[in-house]
Amino acid sequence: MEVPYTDTNRPDTGLYNAKVGIWLFLASEVMLFGALFSAYILLRVGAMPGHWPTGLLDVGPGFVNTLVLILSSVTVVMAWASLKLNDFKKFKFYQGITVICALLFVVIKSFEYKSKFTHHDVILKDGMRVDGHLVEETDEFIVLSHPVSYPAEKGIRERAVAIKEAEHHAHEAGGDHHHEDRKIMLDDIEKRTTWGPWANTYLAIYFTLTGLHALHVIAGALVIAYFWGPGSKMWKTHPEQFANRIEVSGLFWHFVDLVWIFLFPILYLL
């Protein structure tokens, strides 16, 4: 006996196995991201006054990435609809765009990550603190662009505002703002870190949420790419089952998009 209902619907539930499977899996994903959102809220509500930044991230790349994911969600569902209309060429076209969007998303994300990892947070021996982007490093000194300095104990919320302003000014001043760079001797430095997840609780949850989400994007993209490439042979032999697979992988992809719809405002805007 073979396992039944792999490609046909079971009469009483009206579903095929994989559809039940993916929705159950998504239910567990809801709990996974749900727990992370709860953690986010708890950490944010529990943060000491002035220790939860807003506007630390550039809205631009986040905004573009949101659009990229929305577009990919549309193409995924269009790819499935094309199969249902028996139009394999269109399927290839739409799903191709999906994969490109996924790649684009990851690339943009990694540039964002990089800009955080090159952000330096330097505490000087004289009790001041300098934030800026590393542009040069030698054995004796470092050079930071867009430097902002204030007393070391200043909370991350106010620092974020000051940093935003400094970058804003630099932009208005045009491309030539190198005169603003600041050179700091290593001897003057008490402590120096970058804006990785260790820097503060906000960045910690930011990297964890987006990192986990990015893993989902990559996993989903791999599956979709497989069904776009080698896996699409199945269309010839088992069209119904192939359409089901596209539907199921699409459901996963929509979920990934859906998570991002919440991540974008809570991390970038609020």
Added chain:
Amino acid sequence: MSGHSPEEIKKSIRSYMMVFGVLIVGTIVTVLASFVDFGSSTANIIVALIIATFKASCVALIFMHLNAEKKTIYMTLGFTWFFFLGLMVLTIWASEDKPNYTVAPNDTPAVMAAPSEPAAH
């Protein structure tokens, strides 16, 4: 399969495109709304979350076909949703509801200072 005839698919394609538009507009509105001051940061958060929920519902209902799914799936998701809310609400409630007469981190000085303050007399 029922509900997946070519005519119906063509009809759904129109709704997919509409949702596409709604999502883009929604995204722009979220960003713009974040620059508007609605009175308090809580109000801003609520506005942003309402827009996000609306967008997410569009994706779930139309793209993921939850507007016409089977009972099994609705039940599963219903329970999941309930447990997710339970996790979030109870966790936050538990961290807000502190016992009486205990030192909470933020008002350490006020509470701790009282007994050891001879100047009160």
Added chain:
Amino acid sequence: MESTDSHVHHEDGHGHHDPGFWRKYVFSTDHKMIGIQYGLTSLLFMLLGFFLIALMRWSIAYPGQPVPVVGYLLHAIMGDMASPVLDPQTRELIGYAISNDLYNSFGAMHGTIMVFLAVVPLAFAAFGNYVVPLQIGAPDMAFPRLNMASYHLFLLGGLIMFASFFIPGGPAQAGWTSYSPLATSIPTDGQFYWLVAMVVIITSSLLGAVNFIATIIQLRAPGMTWMRMPFFCWAQFVTAFLLLLAFPPLEVGALLQLMDNVAGTSFYLPTGLAISTLSDVSGGGSPLLYQHLFWFLGHPEVYVLILPAMGVVSEIIANNTRKPLWGYKSLVYSVLVLGFLSFIVWAHHMYLTGMGTKISTFFQTTTMIISIPSVIILTCLFISLWGGRIRFNTPMLFALAFLPMFGIGGLTGLPLGFNYSDILLHDTYYVIGHFHYVVAPGTIFALIAGIYFWYPKMTGRYMSEFWGRVHFWCSFVFMNLTFQPMFAQGMAGMLRRMADGGVGYSIANNPDAIGGLADRYLQLNVNITLAAYALGISQIPFIINLFYSIKNGKKVESDNPWESTTLDWQTPTPPPHGNFVGPIKVVNGPYEYSVPGAKADYIPQNQKA
């Protein structure tokens, strides 16, 4: 004769002609083989878990004294965590004792291994895999290859956990709960292994849960309506949902702790955290967040431990009383309510963390409400015995013992559910006694009953009845001698997780202290330890019986030796790939025993009365 025989085999084999060793035993996608893989692996882990507690019990009863023989082995593997003991006069090395660190490691590993690598995989994955598809009349699980992946992930997770015994610093030491910031501040990589292993095991469980639920929803044979499903399948169904929805928050909990450990984040590390000196972390985290995420799984987990056991016991009781389960519908609704409520009681493990009275009251109330369905289930099972023609075979003995033992475990839980009594009992041996009554003479007895019960289906032979009885009576007596005294110790105030078994708090050592531990409670440590060793020895007949009977046990007389109604017995023995010889059509409820006017005293689910 011979040629027909092999012919039959080929048909059963379904094109999988002689799949070869690897495909058959290691990379099998057959739910029965995967069930057996899970079963054997988890039994091995259970043995390891017991071995660890045996060493810990030595340290409790004879603190600081060298462990006979095994001490040298410990030293060879764990280095100086097994601390050398010198003869006070001659200053010669006389052996190795269990250091406090080693005790902590073993304690954490005992709990983790027993829960996540022994009992859950045995109860849920092993029995579930073997029995559920058979009982619902399915040819296999819904996703056979996913099933194989689940087992392999489980094994990988188990091996990672096991590997941590051999790294410098030894395994995790922060208890099976791994509370932060304790877990993050103990200087051993063991915690890293623990976290990675947990993430892998959780992922495996999630895949398994998806598979089980999909199987039960989609693959029930024609006529197998929900209310004709054996209670065991209902129990597994609810268990799978618990795993599916409660495990992800723990996965998050583990991931965030992993971030704290490797990426230097402060999710659980509060501002101003000082461990001997001020920690160099950004702070701003919340230790309570971890506890919430942990117990959000932790509580449903105890139902994951107990529901499959209840399922097994129900099957065995119905079969051996030769009458339908009393209150089948009440059982089903109770198990559903139990599953539902188990998601909103978790913070009863956190009464001492400074929760306010409102939230305490909430959790105390839900905790009391959830005891109602448990009581209903147990009551139904007790009443099922009434008026039955009971067959006292080995599986039935274990199943019968389950009832009062689980009763003790459950009732002693009530004082822990009320916050005002829990404040006294929390973290004492009373708690240890309570939950071990649930999991050891409760769940493990039920699972052992299940092994004796389904063994004839798996192998075509019975396990020895005589040795089964020896196993039962010895286990029963020593189990109680082991755990009963813990209640007394706990109520006297003896804390858990103490390598010296409370000597440090004894009246003898602290004559001026109020509430020091009296000698008579410390003396019980020795009694318990000896009983635990006897309990261990009592398992030897079982282990031998288990392997010896594969080839030498008494052969079964038919495919349905217990004369059971459920579909798992309406198959060839052992069931071939694909399980059933022909299409199955279910026409009866699950427990049509002793139907008046019927030819036999049982009517299989797929046979017309």
